[in-house]
Amino acid sequence: MTVNLSKGQAISLEKQGGGTLTAVRMGLGWQAAPRRGLFGKRTQEIDLDASAVLFADKQPVDVVFFRHLSSDDGSVRHTGDNLVGGAGQGGDDESILVDLSRVPVHIDQIVFTVNSFTGQTFQEVQNAFCRLVDETNGQELARYTLDGGGQYTAQIMAKVHRVGAGWQMTAIGNPANGRTFQDLMPAILPHL
Amino acid sequence: MTAELVRGQNHPLPQTRLEIRVSAGTPIVAGATLGDEQGRVRGAEQVAHPGAPSLPGLEVSRQAAADHRLAVDLEALGEGVHRVNVLLALPLGTPGPSRFAAVAAPFVAVTGLDGTEIASYTITGLGAESAVVALELYRRQGAWKIRAIGQGYAGGLADMLADQGLPEAGQLATAIQDAIALGVSRSVAAPPPRTSDDARVRAAGPGASGGPAPADAQPPVTPPQQAVGDGGPINYAHPRRQTSTPPPPAPVAPPAAPGEPAQPVAGDATGWSMDERLYNQVWGMFEDLARAVAAYRSAVDFADSRMEQEIDRALSDPRGRMGPAGDQAREQARAKREELVARAREALDRDLGQLTAESEVVEPALPPAYARWDNPVWHAYRVPMELPMALRIGDLQLPEQPELRIPMLVRLPLERGLWIDSGRGGSEAAAFMDSDQVKGLAVDTAVAIAARLLAVYPAHEFAVHVIDPAGSAAARLAPLTRAGVLAAPPAAGAAGVAEVLARLIERVDLVQMAVRAGAGADALPPGMDTAEQLLIVNDFPHGFDDRALNQLRYLADEGPSVGVHLLMVADREEASEYGPVLQPLWRSLLRLTPVPDDHLADPWVGHPWTYEPPLTPPGSRILEQVLGQVGEARAAWPR
Numbered sequence: 001m002t003v004n005l006s007k008g009q010a011i012s013l014e015k016q017g018g019g020t021l022t023a024v025r026m027g028l029g030w031q032a033a034p035r036r037g038l039f040g041k042r043t044q045e046i047d048l049d050a051s052a053v054l055f056a057d058k059q060p061v062d063v064v065f066f067r068h069l070s071s072d073d074g075s076v077r078h079t080g081d082n083l084v085g086g087a088g089q090g091g092d093d094e095s096i097l098v099d100l101s102r103v104p105v106h107i108d109q110i111v112f113t114v115n116s117f118t119g120q121t122f123q124e125v126q127n128a129f130c131r132l133v134d135e136t137n138g139q140e141l142a143r144y145t146l147d148g149g150g151q152y153t154a155q156i157m158a159k160v161h162r163v164g165a166g167w168q169m170t171a172i173g174n175p176a177n178g179r180t181f182q183d184l185m186p187a188i189l190p191h192l
Numbered sequence: 193m194t195a196e197l198v199r200g201q202n203h204p205l206p207q208t209r210l211e212i213r214v215s216a217g218t219p220i221v222a223g224a225t226l227g228d229e230q231g232r233v234r235g236a237e238q239v240a241h242p243g244a245p246s247l248p249g250l251e252v253s254r255q256a257a258a259d260h261r262l263a264v265d266l267e268a269l270g271e272g273v274h275r276v277n278v279l280l281a282l283p284l285g286t287p288g289p290s291r292f293a294a295v296a297a298p299f300v301a302v303t304g305l306d307g308t309e310i311a312s313y314t315i316t317g318l319g320a321e322s323a324v325v326a327l328e329l330y331r332r333q334g335a336w337k338i339r340a341i342g343q344g345y346a347g348g349l350a351d352m353l354a355d356q357g358l359p360e361a362g363q364l365a366t367a368i369q370d371a372i373a374l375g376v377s378r379s380v381a382a383p384p385p386r387t388s389d390d391a392r393v394r395a396a397g398p399g400a401s402g403g404p405a406p407a408d409a410q411p412p413v414t415p416p417q418q419a420v421g422d423g424g425p426i427n428y429a430h431p432r433r434q435t436s437t438p439p440p441p442a443p444v445a446p447p448a449a450p451g452e453p454a455q456p457v458a459g460d461a462t463g464w465s466m467d468e469r470l471y472n473q474v475w476g477m478f479e480d481l482a483r484a485v486a487a488y489r490s491a492v493d494f495a496d497s498r499m500e501q502e503i504d505r506a507l508s509d510p511r512g513r514m515g516p517a518g519d520q521a522r523e524q525a526r527a528k529r530e531e532l533v534a535r536a537r538e539a540l541d542r543d544l545g546q547l548t549a550e551s552e553v554v555e556p557a558l559p560p561a562y563a564r565w566d567n568p569v570w571h572a573y574r575v576p577m578e579l580p581m582a583l584r585i586g587d588l589q590l591p592e593q594p595e596l597r598i599p600m601l602v603r604l605p606l607e608r609g610l611w612i613d614s615g616r617g618g619s620e621a622a623a624f625m626d627s628d629q630v631k632g633l634a635v636d637t638a639v640a641i642a643a644r645l646l647a648v649y650p651a652h653e654f655a656v657h658v659i660d661p662a663g664s665a666a667a668r669l670a671p672l673t674r675a676g677v678l679a680a681p682p683a684a685g686a687a688g689v690a691e692v693l694a695r696l697i698e699r700v701d702l703v704q705m706a707v708r709a710g711a712g713a714d715a716l717p718p719g720m721d722t723a724e725q726l727l728i729v730n731d732f733p734h735g736f737d738d739r740a741l742n743q744l745r746y747l748a749d750e751g752p753s754v755g756v757h758l759l760m761v762a763d764r765e766e767a768s769e770y771g772p773v774l775q776p777l778w779r780s781l782l783r784l785t786p787v788p789d790d791h792l793a794d795p796w797v798g799h800p801w802t803y804e805p806p807l808t809p810p811g812s813r814i815l816e817q818v819l820g821q822v823g824e825a826r827a828a829w830p831r
Contacts, residue, residue, distance in 0.1 A: 057494075059307075106536065182309070
């Protein structure tokens, strides 16, 4: 059962039948910009990028994004950069896989962000969403819709963080501006 | 608030201790130059680069990388320094791009030590340039400011440094590129991410392309066209997709007990044959160990730095410095560190346990090509009919678990020559031995590797030549000479060296001509040996004159693509009189050490791994036995 998250809402990643999740996937999808007339080359492609920043005690330790596709410990992996988006039908265009059982012990929060690398604001992006999927069975756990957007080029989507022995996900949905995750660092810190 | 700078814009710097972060899509080099009031760089010692990464107040990375963090302390710079230029350059002489137009626009950000960004700059609009001045930090009326520059140089580092008034710009630029290439050549080549089509063809077995060994010597054949030309039946098969039968199923792991990790099974990786599955499994174990240790080291680093910060904080409070409260704070910080390290160690031990269990089932299942000499599979050795995918040329291990050794596999046919460093300065362990002992072990290592190569190739498909100019290694080469597996007795003296080199160069030239003409092996002169060739050179540069030296360099450059490989046993110090002309030679070879030493980096995280050479256990006769069989097979099966 999917939960449509609203800003600031937190869900626990406990499995319904007990036991905690072991692997999750953060999927990002958006609709490619429509072609403008005859001159296909001149369509302005929209390149959204998903990134995950790994924090230990509020200090960034590692980051997974399109230029560093796997965290050094291998627990967080980006499946690759998509530069143009997809059909906007709900399929993921970029995904980040997190093997929660293998995340190093000192990492206590993982923040997921989305940036518009090509600079369009989210007003111009259609059908964008981000969702969290239980990687072991493909079930969607939570979905967060990006549009209704405004004049900003990035969003801090959500974080998963340790609670006791398990993990919890919190939707953040905070707009920000920047091209890559580096630009977002000041905006991320208040949410840790 | 971050200032996003455009070219030429400046911005004040609120603090003097900074971090400059660089990210680019591909590995690039980051460096810095220190200039005086006129912006002139006085000498090479004012340039921080991978070969000389630290200057007072400034440190850059030793390697080319896609991401850099440069630490800068403006107060610690010398009195006469008024400008700091942050420069980026592409590593030349590597397979990567050679102009900035071919890479994503580099991004540079200046941050405080706490990570707050002060200013950032994306360097756009670059074209044929291979080096660029990204930022300038400069002193104006006692305060430091930053300016976005983005000045590119098509002539590379040499032009850039010359532009900054450095007298020996050209030499320094060459030295920097050498240092970078050295960093690149130190790492173990990454494994192929997916098995390529041609690997599948090879694994499909005989009948696919007539055996893989001479494949390098032959141009790719195109059966459909030939068939049409001959008027024969048309072959509808895809020329490069010749897999016919599906591979045998992978062994199935027994179901795991609930709550326990699955039982490891040898060969449960993907692949079209057991050979390929084990190869992929070994690479998988290599990567898992690298990453498990990376997680552990990162946790320990974090625990250490947190403890230091907490102790610093406790000490900076004058009330708590002396009293019991201070001791307590220190005690607490230490306990927190211990607790985190213990948890990290627990996670590491779990992973190591699993990998050790996997290694315990994989090692005994390995075929000779992947097995250590002490594996019983060598006692059942038979000369193979087919070339395996790869060869084990030693073991790799990390200090966290030295008993867990990962086979170091290199693909066959060899893609790169080998260099066994016989110098005492080559490694820490060698420094404590006398030089004859190290040299002897180096020859033993060369013999062991050559024997393994001879053993895993089908009979007559691998030939070994030896140059031992002074005859100094005759005793240690005996296993090769006595078994009669060498193409000719070890060449001695300057005349011997010249003769062997001339013969191999002729072979390289003939094969290259045939390949260029698009002709097959038929175009080669009758009776020419189509086997892969390995040239072992001992005691280099003894017995080499300038002409022979050039011939050797030619073989190193042109040989690998036509099946002629080098195995050098050399001490770089002894060849130092030739100066930098030999640098490309050393760099093109994979450096191995005759004693365990941590000089190889993995392709994922870049840990230094300790390499152990594939020497036989003391007292073992296995190497002689195996070579004896190779020699008999050659005699029994005339080519």
